[in-house]
Amino acid sequence: MPQLPVPASAPTHRLVSSPAGRVHLVEQGRGPLVLLVHGFPESWYSWRHQLPALAAAGYRAVAVDVRGYGRSSAPAAVDAYRMLDLVADNVAVVEALGERSAVVVGHDWGATIAATSALTRPDVFRAVALLGVPYTPPGGPRPSEVFARMAGNGGGVGDGDSGGHEVGIGSGGDKGSGGDGEGGGTGALAVGDRGGVGGASGDLDLVSTGDRAATGTRRAASGDRATTGIGPGTGADRGTGVEKGGARDGAAGRPGAGADETGRPAQSAGPAGELVPHDEFYVSYFQRPGRAESEIEPDVRGWLAGFYTALSADSMPGPGAPDPHFVTRGGTLRERFPAGRRPAWLRERDLDVLAGEFERTGLTGALNRYRNMDRDWADLAGYAGAPITQPSLFIGGALDASLAWLADAVTAYPETLPGLLGSHILDGCGHFVQQERPEETNRILLDWLAALPV
Template identity: 60%
Template sequence: MPQPPATDHAVHRLVPSPAGRTHLVEQGTGPLVLLVHGFPESWYSWRRQLPALAAAGFRAAAIDVRGYGRSSRPDAVDAYRMLDLVADNVAVVEALGESSAVIVGHDWGATVAATSALLRPDVFRAVGLLSVPYTPPGGPRPSEVFAGMGGESAEQEFYVSYFQEPGRAEAEIEPDVRGWLAGFYAALSADTMPAPGAPDPHFVSRGGTLRDRFPAGRLPSWLTERDLDVYAGEFERTGLTGALNRYRNMDRDWADLADHHGAPVTQPSLFLGGALDASTTWLADAIAAYPTTLPGLTASHLLDGCGHWLQQERPEETNRLLTDWLAALPS
């Protein structure tokens, strides 16, 4: 598998976790910063942050979430519930010989990071959220919410609902993993996303596929052919089921976290979002609620002209904001 030049001084490790094993890549010495990726990515999403955090005096560790890359991939769908991912994160901190860490996540990783901080404040002393705002547990059952997002005509289906049935999305993606990933990354990137008014790539037309709405023919500026080889190579080897199983546990998470409905995350926190990212525009109310839901928020930034893949689209700006925030945290 091609190795990224930005992590020449990083170390690949396998550590024990409730998943079985968790693969991580670490670089630097100092206070531990645990980096958690989203869908459909891997530790490689943090390739530009690992050396920057190391240079700033931190020990950065980017994991492959269970189901991804070289981490274990349990067979059971319910092995990917949020409580299991939190337990994996705690186990990684312990396996690295630390008692606490700052946890930073992007996309699904942001939700995993926030929940880790919520459930284990004894381990995670601060939390950074990229792209996906914090929304406390609670509210209506997720599957019911997503089922209603296609509109009254029901002519289209929200991608989260599309992902629910085991094997359905896999049948679309796995015959051409590389091409599908290229289209998915492009669909949510600022420089290649569909124009306003074009069919929304977060939805599937009835009888169609997600890929029908992806832009074609051009990679986003942050993604080289070599980068795409790395991502595609991992998913060609593992398949997409482990990654998709995260979506298939949202109702279980809703039930598992019932005792925490409405709970704020009180540790020092950071939020970085892309101004052109649907995650921030659709969830603008969640960002507005931060004085209540993230009372420890010490920095929040929306990056103009930026899409969903924040730390890859804007690595230098993300690194600056992230290291400044980390440096200002209490010891």
């Protein structure tokens, strides 16, 4: 006689104590604890498809509102949102639930919070699953400097038909396969900035700066490009990686934003006559308190709908459209969101829930996470280059820009995630993995959880 599935219990909402005040959580099911951590700009509700599936499979599934979101505490101080404080919140949730350990699963910023939780508190978090954003060990150059260098998303600067703009941040160095050049990379455990600008023909120098830098040449997939890797460590760069020269941006098969018909980025002359890109990377745009809030808060529902649309596979901008991860100087992110359509996963009632929380709380708490990246860099200096050794899992969307920017981090997983039990790239999927592809995500998560040591 076949076994009937265990019915999923009704979700329970409650608040538990944390170092900053209170954390709101939604709990469903009984069994080993699985802690679900959302990203920006979302809430516990992003896990609505996973909570019942995990509960039905015999797990105690708990989704939190991260500090500053939803019904969790939202301290006024910007520096109250540093990464180690969010880790402390996760530990407090586990303890408040009467548990000694948990599996932690995160998406987007939640993936980074989950990874740091596993890295710094392996005594509490026995396994970690990352959705959307790969693990990049702490270290390397100051994040604000890296993101500032990512300004000016567009085509190649200089000769050639239109070298696409493709910048990677994080660990792993340049470790593509094949290729006919060899140069210094940033190393498997370093954090680096890999900018792709250049022409469509001819061997160009690859320069790596750091503790043991080297120079060399590298042939890109469609024309050779000059690239730069910045960060400590060593590592050979041999070939293509994910960088593709030519007219398209590797993030999602799009031309670089701000590029003209020749593929060159829109630029202007600075005070010293240097070329200054018009575009600003969204992380840099979020840094100044109040700036992004003034764009978003007058129409939270419309802005969120546009943001979700821009990053989802079935509704993201097509070839030729400006990249929504960049802001034209003096402009807004919203100007680059696609109009007149929504992703299939985003129903009206889903948008009601997601927008309703931000309409009540505002966006400052959520945006303050971005405003602590340099503090995190300093706080985690003692973990520079450190791997996560617990059992791990990665699920990414093939059309997610994060996967293109951090492709080298995925390549470095044998060194950075030695306990990796599975790495899954979902074709035709964008950034919101567990909402765009809930059934596939649930199957992968449940198979992985079943394979974990007791």
